[in-house]
Amino acid sequence: MPLTVQIAIPIxxxxxxxxxxxxxxxxQRLPGAEVVFVAEEPGPRRTDEGRLALVADLALADxxxxxxxxxxxxxxxxxxxxxxxxxxxAWIRSAHERSRWTTSVCTGSLLLGAAGILKGLRATTHWxxxxxxxxxxxxxxxxxxxxxxxxxxxxxxxxxxxxALRLAELVAGADVAQALQLAIEYDPEPPFDSGSPLKAPxxxxxxxxxxxxxxxxxx
Numbered sequence: 001m002p003l004t005v006q007i008a009i010p011i012x013x014x015x016x017x018x019x020x021x022x023x024x025x026x027x028q029r030l031p032g033a034e035v036v037f038v039a040e041e042p043g044p045r046r047t048d049e050g051r052l053a054l055v056a057d058l059a060l061a062d063x064x065x066x067x068x069x070x071x072x073x074x075x076x077x078x079x080x081x082x083x084x085x086x087x088x089x090a091w092i093r094s095a096h097e098r099s100r101w102t103t104s105v106c107t108g109s110l111l112l113g114a115a116g117i118l119k120g121l122r123a124t125t126h127w128x129x130x131x132x133x134x135x136x137x138x139x140x141x142x143x144x145x146x147x148x149x150x151x152x153x154x155x156x157x158x159x160x161x162x163x164a165l166r167l168a169e170l171v172a173g174a175d176v177a178q179a180l181q182l183a184i185e186y187d188p189e190p191p192f193d194s195g196s197p198l199k200a201p202x203x204x205x206x207x208x209x210x211x212x213x214x215x216x217x218x219x
Contacts, residue, residue: 005171007035008066008095010088011045011054014076018157019105020054023070026164029180030172038063040087048074060091065098068167072160073106073126081114089114101167103152105160109133112153121148126156127197128212142198158195161186 007027009020020037028035039045039056046053071092080086093115096102104112109125112118113136123138123146130140145163146153154163165186169177181187194200200208 004032005030005034005067005100006063007033007068007070008038008063009035009070009072010038010060010091011056011072012039012074012076012080012088013046014048014079015045015054015072015074016106016157017047017052017054019072019074019108019160020070022158022160023072023103023105023164023167025184026161026168026180027068027070029183030168030176036063036066048076060087064091064095066095067100068171069095069099069102070160070164071102071104071108071111073104073108073110073157075107077107077110078132081110086114093117099150101150101152101170103154103163103167105154105163106156107132109138109153110136112136112151113138117151118153121151122146123148123151123153124155124159125153128209142196 009024011020024035027033036058037054037056038058038060041059042056044053044055080088089111092111096117106126107129109123110132113133119137121138122141123133124141124143125133133140144155144159145166152163154160165177165181168180194204197205
């Protein structure tokens with residue numbers, strides 16, 4: 001039987017594009033899945049560099065109970081998480097109560113943390129934001145994808161594709177997930193083994209730290 005599941009990806013100014021689009025490319029291929037981009041109000045939201053916009057067709061209020069929640073990250077998460085009256089954080093908290101799966105990519109986990117979802121849970125985020133994650137009561141880990149009950153967090157940016165494939169497996173089975181991986185030809189062979197601070201040369205890690213500290217967008 002085809003699936004019937006609504007997957008909501010909330011977007012906001014200052015999000016990282018691949019955090020949202022990576023999982024979207026996987027999950028929109030699930031049979032019977034409806035993937036919707038939502039925001040406080042419908043309309044475009046600019047990514048962290050300001051050069052690209054994604055469009056929310058629906059308001060948060062229009063999608064109160066998605067089956068699956070995928071929260072992207074980006075520098076815009078900090079201001080949202082710090083806002084005690086944030087409509088998005090309140091929506092995440094409420095949607096999580098009824099969701100089948102609540103997930104995040106990169107610093108999207110900070111919004112889960114602000115919603116009180118990660119207290120006492122192992123979780124991951126972008127490697128430059130581990131201290132921020134711990135401040136929400138989570139136990140940070142450098143694992144690429146972390147499952148804690150119905151909460152799944154993914155590390156930085158590209159790891160959202162890995163998370164989405166695992167989510168596809170949980171929802172529809174391994175055969176479907178493998179078919180989706182083949183459909184998008186996700187068979188990475190990077191030219192360098194520098195995709196994690198645990199593997200990259202120390203000089204490269206420091207270079208990225210300095211660049212992030214100097215950038216207004218950060219990690």
